[in-house]
Amino acid sequence: MNKYNNHPKPDxxxxxxxxxxxxxxxxxxxxxxxxxxxxxxxxKEKQNVKEKNKRREDAIQGMREEIKDEYRHQQQE
Known part of the structure; x- marks a missing residue:
């Protein structure tokens, strides 16, 4: 038996x-x-930055959707 109590932290x-x-x-x-x-x-650097910013904008959209989901979850508690 493990002498340490390794339990995952609650969510x-x-x-x-x-x-x-x-x-x-x-x-x-x-x-x-x-x-x-x-x-x-x-x-070339400008093109790379534009591509990276497009990925950033996509990420922002995903984070905003996640914010909505988390807010709904908090309202249900």
Whole structure:
């Protein structure tokens, strides 16, 4: 028998909405910062940044959907 009591931590979703909102804000700030630096970039670098920003925008959309789901879950508790 294991002398340590290794149990998974219980699922605590109370601050998920806040964490997700912070992640969205950070991602938006990253997009804005990339726009500022693109003026000093080569065409290839600009294309890479545009592609990365598209992925960021897709991620933001997914995080916003997750925020809605988490908020609904909290309202049911």
């Amino acid at each position: 605590n979703r109370k601050d998920n909405v806040e964490k997700l909102q912070n992640m969205v804000q950070d991602t938006i700030e990253n997009i804005e910062a990339s726009h500022e630096t693109m003026q000093f970039s080569s065409e």
